[in-house]
Amino acid sequence: MADLSINFNGIKSPNPFWLASAPPSNSGYQVQKAFEAGWGGAVWKTVGAPVMNVCNRYGTIDYKGRKIIGLNNVELISDRPLETNLKEMAEAKRNFPNHAVIASIMVESKKEAWQEIIKRTEQTGVDGFELNFGCPHGMSERGMGAAMGQVPEYTCMVTEWVMEVATKPVIVKLTPNVTDIVQPARAAIKANASAISLINTINSIMGVDIDTFEIKPNVGGKGGHGGYAGPAVKPIALNLISAVASDEEYRKAGIPISGMGGIETWQDCVEFMLLGSTSVQVCTAVMHFGFRIVEDLIDGLSNWMDQRNFKNCTDFIGKSLPRISSFGDFDLGFQSVARIDHAKCIQCNLCFIACNDTAHQCIDLKDMKLTSEVTERLWPVVREEDCVGCALCSSVCPVDDCIEMVEIDTGRPHITWNQLIKEKPEVLQWDKMVEYREKNHIHIH
Amino acid sequence: MAEHYKPVKYKAWEMGLEERFQEVFPPLSQREAVLEANRCLYCYDAPCMVACPTHIDIPTFIRKISTGNVTGSARTILEANLMGASCARVCPVQELCEGACVLEHDEKPIMIGRLQRYAMDYADQSKIEFFTKGKSNGMKVAVIGAGPAGLTCAGELSKFGFDVTCYERKVWPGGLSTYGIVVFREPVEVARHEAKKIEDLGVTMKTGHTVGEDIQFEDLFKDNDAVFVSIGLGSVPEMDIPGEDLEGVVDGLFFIEETKTKPLAEIQYGNRICVIGAGNTAIDCATIARRLGSERVTMIYRRSEAEMPAYHFEYQFALGEGVSFSFLTQPVEVLSTNGKVDGLKCVRMDLAEPDESGRRVAVPIPNSEFVVPCDMVIKAIGQLKHTPFIAKLGEYGIKTIKGYIAVDAKTNRTAHEKIFAGGDCIRSRGEASTVMATQDGKIAARAIYEQLTGKPIPEGTLKRTTDMTIDPTMANGCALHDHKPRVHAAATTK
Ligand SMILES: Cc1cc2nc3c(=O)[nH]c(=O)nc-3n(C[C@H](O)[C@H](O)[C@H](O)COP(=O)(O)OP(=O)(O)OC[C@H]3O[C@@H](n4cnc5c(N)ncnc54)[C@H](O)[C@@H]3O)c2cc1C
Ligand SMILES: Cc1cc2nc3c(=O)[nH]c(=O)nc-3n(C[C@H](O)[C@H](O)[C@H](O)COP(=O)(O)O)c2cc1C
Ligand code: SF4
Numbered sequence: 001m002a003d004l005s006i007n008f009n010g011i012k013s014p015n016p017f018w019l020a021s022a023p024p025s026n027s028g029y030q031v032q033k034a035f036e037a038g039w040g041g042a043v044w045k046t047v048g049a050p051v052m053n054v055c056n057r058y059g060t061i062d063y064k065g066r067k068i069i070g071l072n073n074v075e076l077i078s079d080r081p082l083e084t085n086l087k088e089m090a091e092a093k094r095n096f097p098n099h100a101v102i103a104s105i106m107v108e109s110k111k112e113a114w115q116e117i118i119k120r121t122e123q124t125g126v127d128g129f130e131l132n133f134g135c136p137h138g139m140s141e142r143g144m145g146a147a148m149g150q151v152p153e154y155t156c157m158v159t160e161w162v163m164e165v166a167t168k169p170v171i172v173k174l175t176p177n178v179t180d181i182v183q184p185a186r187a188a189i190k191a192n193a194s195a196i197s198l199i200n201t202i203n204s205i206m207g208v209d210i211d212t213f214e215i216k217p218n219v220g221g222k223g224g225h226g227g228y229a230g231p232a233v234k235p236i237a238l239n240l241i242s243a244v245a246s247d248e249e250y251r252k253a254g255i256p257i258s259g260m261g262g263i264e265t266w267q268d269c270v271e272f273m274l275l276g277s278t279s280v281q282v283c284t285a286v287m288h289f290g291f292r293i294v295e296d297l298i299d300g301l302s303n304w305m306d307q308r309n310f311k312n313c314t315d316f317i318g319k320s321l322p323r324i325s326s327f328g329d330f331d332l333g334f335q336s337v338a339r340i341d342h343a344k345c346i347q348c349n350l351c352f353i354a355c356n357d358t359a360h361q362c363i364d365l366k367d368m369k370l371t372s373e374v375t376e377r378l379w380p381v382v383r384e385e386d387c388v389g390c391a392l393c394s395s396v397c398p399v400d401d402c403i404e405m406v407e408i409d410t411g412r413p414h415i416t417w418n419q420l421i422k423e424k425p426e427v428l429q430w431d432k433m434v435e436y437r438e439k440n441h442i443h444i445h
Numbered sequence: 446m447a448e449h450y451k452p453v454k455y456k457a458w459e460m461g462l463e464e465r466f467q468e469v470f471p472p473l474s475q476r477e478a479v480l481e482a483n484r485c486l487y488c489y490d491a492p493c494m495v496a497c498p499t500h501i502d503i504p505t506f507i508r509k510i511s512t513g514n515v516t517g518s519a520r521t522i523l524e525a526n527l528m529g530a531s532c533a534r535v536c537p538v539q540e541l542c543e544g545a546c547v548l549e550h551d552e553k554p555i556m557i558g559r560l561q562r563y564a565m566d567y568a569d570q571s572k573i574e575f576f577t578k579g580k581s582n583g584m585k586v587a588v589i590g591a592g593p594a595g596l597t598c599a600g601e602l603s604k605f606g607f608d609v610t611c612y613e614r615k616v617w618p619g620g621l622s623t624y625g626i627v628v629f630r631e632p633v634e635v636a637r638h639e640a641k642k643i644e645d646l647g648v649t650m651k652t653g654h655t656v657g658e659d660i661q662f663e664d665l666f667k668d669n670d671a672v673f674v675s676i677g678l679g680s681v682p683e684m685d686i687p688g689e690d691l692e693g694v695v696d697g698l699f700f701i702e703e704t705k706t707k708p709l710a711e712i713q714y715g716n717r718i719c720v721i722g723a724g725n726t727a728i729d730c731a732t733i734a735r736r737l738g739s740e741r742v743t744m745i746y747r748r749s750e751a752e753m754p755a756y757h758f759e760y761q762f763a764l765g766e767g768v769s770f771s772f773l774t775q776p777v778e779v780l781s782t783n784g785k786v787d788g789l790k791c792v793r794m795d796l797a798e799p800d801e802s803g804r805r806v807a808v809p810i811p812n813s814e815f816v817v818p819c820d821m822v823i824k825a826i827g828q829l830k831h832t833p834f835i836a837k838l839g840e841y842g843i844k845t846i847k848g849y850i851a852v853d854a855k856t857n858r859t860a861h862e863k864i865f866a867g868g869d870c871i872r873s874r875g876e877a878s879t880v881m882a883t884q885d886g887k888i889a890a891r892a893i894y895e896q897l898t899g900k901p902i903p904e905g906t907l908k909r910t911t912d913m914t915i916d917p918t919m920a921n922g923c924a925l926h927d928h929k930p931r932v933h934a935a936a937t938t939k
Binding site: 066265266267289290292293295296299300303370371373376399400 | 450475476483487489505508509512513514516517520
């Protein structure tokens with residue numbers, strides 16, 4: 001069986017699965033129960049400045065009968081006294097010496113305040129720190145959380161304060177609520193952070209009650225933006241993680257990433273790891289189903305690794321990163337077209353209407369005489385020569401493997417946009433572009 | 446050719462003979478399985494898990510199907526139940542796991558049985574070795590009878606490191622899974638493959654060995670550290686009516702066995718058949734007869750529909766197969782001409798007051814005899830116990846209850862400390878079923894381990910599941926899940 005253990009820049013964990021700093025890691029009871037269930041580590045619910053919470057704290061999005069595709073919250077950091085949290089951290093660490101216990105910290109933007117809490121927390125024996133620069137609500141209005149994470153200079157400054165006193169690894173947790181995630185990541189690197197984690201929650205309003213006009217979640221008749229998490233945010237998280245992981249400065253720093261945002265299954269974990277996460281954190285899925293989901297995370301990952309002969313997580317962490325590229329470097333000569341397998345087609349015609357109304361009108365409904373039925377209905381058929389390969393039809397098709405996007409060789413030159421405009425800058429004029437296309441038999445109807 | 450344009454045959458009489466004996470339920474496609482698995486709520490402390498006599502961690506195995514970890518799903522099932530492939534097909538799920546599903550009232554229950562089959566089929570095809578024989582501890586156990594109870598006990602003991610030899614009278618192991626369950630519910634290959642997996646665990650399988658004939662119980666007792674008796678039940682008893690010995694009167698179990706061991710086209714069946722009895726075996730005989738091609742199949746039962754022991758879904762299935770039912774009818778004589786069966790003489794019955802068992806007694810209506818014309822009579826009125834064998838065990842101080850072997854429910858140990866028993870041969874009350882027999886095998890394996898090694902069973906083996914099963918009220922077999930509709934709190938407080 002594969003070895004799932006990881007060494008996260010000095011923080012050792014029996015597996016890459018950590019509870020994210022959030023309600024599931026709110027207390028010693030919970031963290032220890034989670035370790036018993038199989039979680040390798042836990043980032044404690046953020047401790048620091050005194051707060052008062054409100055309710056309702058959560059709003060969720062259900063999608064067509066499925067519960068909680070996304071969850072938002074207006075919860076603050078831990079509202080339990082600091083002393084209690086520290087005592088329980090020490091106890092959890094004592095009882096589970098081989099598991100990773102990480103303290104998440106957030107205090108006001110004062111050097112003494114940060115340094116003091118770091119020193120106090122270190123005495124509990126925790127394995128490291130996570131600096132919460134990401135909370136997008138409540139704390140940010142008080143100049144903490146995202147208010148720090150959104151200004152790279154502040155991120156750098158506070159991280160430096162912490163690095164001055166911390167003897168344990170320090171993870172900087174980034175907020176996704178920025179235009180360019182690389183900037184705060186570089187700020188953390190500049191301050192010598194030991195690792196980066198992302199994403200925290202995304203600014204959001206969950207909805208409006210169309211009968212009462214109230215905002216969701218409804219806090220005594222009012223509502224406001226809160227932090228969005230859960231399965232729906234996964235693509236955003238994957239993008240931000242890959243952006244940091246592919247950054248030149250990050251690569252030079254050689255520090256690990258702890259990835260999170262929308263993880264629910266072991267496959268999600270694998271994807272985060274393939275894009276460069278050494279550990280993965282989970283919050284919403286645990287809030288939905290409980291700690292027990294970790295059993296399948298472990299079992300699924302280890303079966304997957306065994307099937308591929310991966311002995312350690314390091315064998316595949318970051319393996320998909322070399323494939324992360326950008327538009328200018330994509331091959332303009334790569335051509336795929338849709339092909340419908342009529343043995344599988346159930347004639348719902350969703351592909352036809354999608355292509356006809358919203359893509360490039362290259363699916364026809366045709367009398368194909370594929371059966372002996374007198375009442376045989378028309379079949380959707382792709383005119384491959386006109387298909388632009390957008391993949392919409394195969395996305396809407398409800399039947400597995402019925403519409404396949406197949407690669408074809410059109411004889412188009414294999415050239416990237418960047419190469420093209422370097423070699424033929426004139427194509428930036430429409431008439432030259434048309435000329436270039438004609439010469440290369442590229443017809444767009 | 447568009448595949449779905451091929452006509453789907455729902456009606457048995459539109460199918461060819463071989464086709465009619467394929468599994469009634471097709472396997473779930475991957476898409477169906479994933480959609481269904483995603484419907485599961487993944488309940489905590491789930492009632493389905495409690496309702497399953499082997500306490501498979503159902504929410505977990507279903508979640509693993511939904512996440513594409515089908516290997517893990519299969520392991521979760523097999524850890525609790527080595528007969529997972531049989532159980533997936535033969536368990537009366539409406540009465541067990543699916544009957545307990547919390548979605549039963551608001552939607553419809555999750556198809557637990559078919560999802561289990563999906564995972565088991567996957568395990569089968571992917572040829573994964575889930576378990577291996579434990580490091581030998583030098584102790585030997587003999588298992589008598591290779592049905593679900595015996596196979597499970599043998600497999601679990603082998604995992605623990607015992608050297609197990611299984612003695613089976615028949616040519617193939619598997620017990621009634623191989624010889625008794627109708628093929629369109631469980632193909633013979635599935636049962637045999639399941640037994641093969643037990644052999645792969647290092648169990649020595651001695652088929653064609655009848656204990657008491659080819660080898661004596663005394664010798665097994667002497668040469669082993671423990672013996673597990675799982676001999677099941679025997680043939681169908683006599684009805685004690687004239688004409689019973691005629692050639693056209695057959696034992697229902699024999700009739701079923703033929704469809705499992707012979708080419709279907711070679712099986713002799715009548716055109717007008719009377720099946721006597723109204724239990725699940727009787728239903729099986731009747732539906733097989735219909736699928737073989739018999740035009741008129743009538744079930745003869747002396748009580749009414751309300752008392753019939755067959756499951757409701759079995760009854761529905763038989764009705765759908767075109768079987769007719771003659772309730773409140775008691776056979777009194779098999780009639781013949783020139784030695785050939787040509788009728789069943791019956792008398793009509795009335796229901797009187799309940800007897801001590803609570804069931805209303807059927808009493809004959811005077812002068813109400815009538816004849817059902819038929820050319821074959823199939824008896825399916827229960828199974829005999831292996832009385833001579835059990836009498837032999839009596840020499841070791843073993844007690845019986847109503848002719849069944851008496852055991853301690855927590856350990857399945859008999860009155861003799863070296864002899865354990867399980868399966869149909871101990872089921873003095875409650876429903877005899879594959880899954881209960883399987884659980885018996887597990888309970889005994891655990892007890893044998895603990896008794897012979899003096900240690901509690903190792904962490905992670907059988908623990909999670911059997912810990913829940915130790916329920917003294919289950920003494921000598923428990924009634925299957927007591928199926929009462931749950932009353933919603935909301936409905937009662939209104
Ligand atoms: C027709 C029919 C249909 C059924 N359908 C269902 C169903 O749909 N679902 C369900 O859950 N249950 C069903 N059952 C019940 C189920 O098959 C049994 O409860 C189950 O097989 C019992 O397992 P067992 O191991 O106790 O006994 P068996 O399966 O009967 O196995 C006992 C084995 O011991 C062997 N044996 C007996 N004596 C000796 C000896 N002296 N020496 C060596 N070997 C010996 C026998 O040959 C046999 O192989 C059905 C039963 C019948 C008869
Ligand atoms: C209710 C709730 C409370 C949270 N509280 C914190 C917190 O105190 N500190 C923190 O760093 N992140 C907090 N988070 C963010 C999570 O740690 C995590 O970054 C985010 O939820 C994305 O992961 P997920 O999609 O698995 O939930 C919270 C999230 C939720 C849903
Ligand atoms: S989850 Fe618990 S704390 Fe939250 S609203 Fe429900 S009962 Fe109250």
